[in-house]
Amino acid sequence: MTDQGIKSRPKYQRLALDPSGRHHLLLIDGPALSSEAADAGFDIAACETWIVIRRSAVPPEPILAEAPGAIRPFRSTAHLFSALQDRLARETMGLRIYAAGTEDFLWDIHGIADQAGMSRQELRFCHVGSKARRIFCVHCRTITAGVKTSIVACSGCGASLFVRDHFSRRLAAFMGVQVDAEAPGEVPDAEEIYA
Amino acid sequence: MIADGPIPLRVHDIESLSPSLKRFSLTALHGGELPTAAPGAHIMLTLRGPDRVMKNAYSLVSPAACRDRYQIIVRHVAQSRGGSAFLHQGIRPGDVIEAAPPVNLFPLSQSARKHLLIGGGIGITPLLSYLPLLKARGARFELHQISSAEDVGVFERLLAPFAPGQEIRIHGGGRGAFDLAGILSRQPLGTHLYVCGPRPLMDAAASTAAALGWPPGKVHKESFGEAAGGLPFKAILARRGIEIDVGETQTLLEAIEATGIAAPCLCRGGACGECRLPVIEGEVEHRDDFLSAEEKAAQSAVMTCVSRARSARLVIDF
Numbered sequence: 059m060t061d062q063g064i065k066s067r068p069k070y071q072r073l074a075l076d077p078s079g080r081h082h083l084l085l086i087d088g089p090a091l092s093s094e095a096a097d098a099g100f101d102i103a104a105c106e107t108w109i110v111i112r113r114s115a116v117p118p119e120p121i122l123a124e125a126p127g128a129i130r131p132f133r134s135t136a137h138l139f140s141a142l143q144d145r146l147a148r149e150t151m152g153l154r155i156y157a158a159g160t161e162d163f164l165w166d167i168h169g170i171a172d173q174a175g176m177s178r179q180e181l182r183f184c185h186v187g188s189k190a191r192r193i194f195c196v197h198c199r200t201i202t203a204g205v206k207t208s209i210v211a212c213s214g215c216g217a218s219l220f221v222r223d224h225f226s227r228r229l230a231a232f233m234g235v236q237v238d239a240e241a242p243g244e245v246p247d248a249e250e251i252y253a
Numbered sequence: 254m255i256a257d258g259p260i261p262l263r264v265h266d267i268e269s270l271s272p273s274l275k276r277f278s279l280t281a282l283h284g285g286e287l288p289t290a291a292p293g294a295h296i297m298l299t300l301r302g303p304d305r306v307m308k309n310a311y312s313l314v315s316p317a318a319c320r321d322r323y324q325i326i327v328r329h330v331a332q333s334r335g336g337s338a339f340l341h342q343g344i345r346p347g348d349v350i351e352a353a354p355p356v357n358l359f360p361l362s363q364s365a366r367k368h369l370l371i372g373g374g375i376g377i378t379p380l381l382s383y384l385p386l387l388k389a390r391g392a393r394f395e396l397h398q399i400s401s402a403e404d405v406g407v408f409e410r411l412l413a414p415f416a417p418g419q420e421i422r423i424h425g426g427g428r429g430a431f432d433l434a435g436i437l438s439r440q441p442l443g444t445h446l447y448v449c450g451p452r453p454l455m456d457a458a459a460s461t462a463a464a465l466g467w468p469p470g471k472v473h474k475e476s477f478g479e480a481a482g483g484l485p486f487k488a489i490l491a492r493r494g495i496e497i498d499v500g501e502t503q504t505l506l507e508a509i510e511a512t513g514i515a516a517p518c519l520c521r522g523g524a525c526g527e528c529r530l531p532v533i534e535g536e537v538e539h540r541d542d543f544l545s546a547e548e549k550a551a552q553s554a555v556m557t558c559v560s561r562a563r564s565a566r567l568v569i570d571f
């Protein structure tokens with residue numbers, strides 16, 4: 059059940075600096091880069107780093123230079139995403155983005171980078187933290203976030219959805235398919251497998 | 254119209270654009286519409302000269318929407334490959350030429366946010382086919398055409414219909430006065446580069462882009478096989494047990510074809526990989542964009558459309 063053998067299930071790697079890039083922007087869903095997210099030799103000083111601290115008390119005048127070594131804190135991921143959109147609109151070719159965080163965080167960044175015309179060759183993703191999934195109900199098109207179980211009630215239509223490994227990059231979500239479509243009411247027990 | 258058989262074309266019109274450039278308009282011999290060719294496509298013409306048959310690839314400059322004719326622009330240079338000289342001197346309106354259906358190895362990217370086009374000399378031709386589409390789509394683009402001083406006028410005339418309100422520059426001082434690194438370093442994210450022209454220009458563009466952090470997937474090169482000539486050598490086709498002389502102005506592919514053997518090929522410019530043949534013995538002077546550096550070093554394959562032998566003999570498994 060944990061490996062459904064589906065190819066669209068994204069694969070991630072520990073972050074390693076891409077020497078072919080000219081500028082490097084590191085985006086972390088948290089206050090610091092966890093040791094499991096990057097290679098031992100990952101030179102964080104070569105990157106401009108954006109972190110999400112989830113506090114209102116963002117230090118008054120942080121180092122806001124757009125330069126390697128600078129660290130810029132954000133109150134929330136939404137705060138970081140809107141700054142990223144503005145930043146990418148005025149960036150030049152040669153940028154590499156490195157991101158470490160939950161799948162929601164990574165694929166929201168993927169969407170913003172894709173909008174700006176960046177290709178997968180210019181992005182490096184490492185999945186750290188919660189394995190909880192964002193589930194797209196294929197029946198009512200509602201997204202249910204933070205799903206940890208193999209079966210979940212859709213937050214839109216209430217259907218019991220089986221959480222598939224089929225991942226849509228466009229929606230940045232896994233597909234959820236009604237589990238009792240053929241035999242209504244026959245819902246197996248949900249197991250917690252995406253903790 | 255059968256899409257993959259050869260297409261007989263009639264030379265409808267030949268226009269002299271400059272002392273060395275001619276534009277040929279070719280229509281379907283039996284009338285009707287020609288197969289569509291997306292911007293960036295080329296056709297391969299079979300040219301039957303007095304002493305040999307030549308096959309040359311030419312980029313179409315006619316807009317993709319134009320189905321009643323194919324237009325190509327051909328440069329005649331002093332020591333040019335036989336085909337272009339033949340088109341300039343041996344072809345008259347009304348003549349019939351055979352073409353292979355259009356192939357596109359240089360398409361426009363669908364996901365680019367901006368298109369940066371760089372042409373060198375006659376390398377302007379595929380770029381000319383892009384412009385109507387880019388304008389019609391309202392796409393963001395920037396074009397730099399590198400030119401010798403005497404060609405500035407003709408390139409200006411060719412680009413004039415697309416110039417108003419656009420970033421189109423002609424650099425008449427040749428490549429020396431052209432700030433390639435400056436242009437490549439200020440392009441916005443999501444730009445794709447298309448470069449067509451002499452090999453040194455394409456190599457410089459590709460290496461400068463790579464040094465500035467452009468990912469390889471956003472750099473597109475269209476080669477012309479201009480540097481066809483070199484020292485003569487002998488090619489041995491091992492499976493057939495025949496020996497062929499490859500002349501100074503001939504490519505290995507042309508020499509094989511001259512014996513009547515059909516050899517694989519598509520772009521005839523060292524880009525597509527179709528003409529690759531295994532090498533058994535001898536040293537290859539690689540001139541293609543297809544093989545990786547490791548494959549080139551291994552000396553185990555040759556792209557017959559552009560590469561030659563560095564040794565006096567080259568034994569090929571063919």
Ligand code: FES
Binds near residue numbers: 526
């Ligand atoms: S024919 Fe395309 S590489 Fe030779």
